[in-house]
Amino acid sequence: MLRAIAPYLDRPSANLLVAAPDDDAAVWRGDPLVAATTDTMVEEIDFRLEWPGFDFRKLGRRLLAINLSDL
Known part of the structure; x- marks a missing residue:
């Protein structure tokens, strides 16, 4: 994934479309648009x-939901 967004990170201000303050997500102009989000647990x-009852699959779903909610 890093390879996919690396070209946009070289000049983020020129291509940045949306960057909400205090948010964990951003969208860059490109073909196609590139969205990135990051949250950790x-x-x-x-x-x-x-x-x-701990289950890594449930943890993965929870982390996915947390990250997708930023988009």
């Missing part, structure tokens, strides 16, 4: 492996 802060 930290073990022991956002989740714990020892929680009853």
Whole structure:
């Protein structure tokens, strides 16, 4: 993924279409438009492996939902 957005990072201000303050997402002009978002979850802060019923698939879905909500 980094290779896909690397050309846009060289000159972000010229191509930046949307950058909401205090948001974790941005959209760059291009063909096609490029959207990037980033959010993290930290073990022991956002989740714990020892929680009853812990499932990495559920964690992945939660992280995906968190990131997609920024778009």
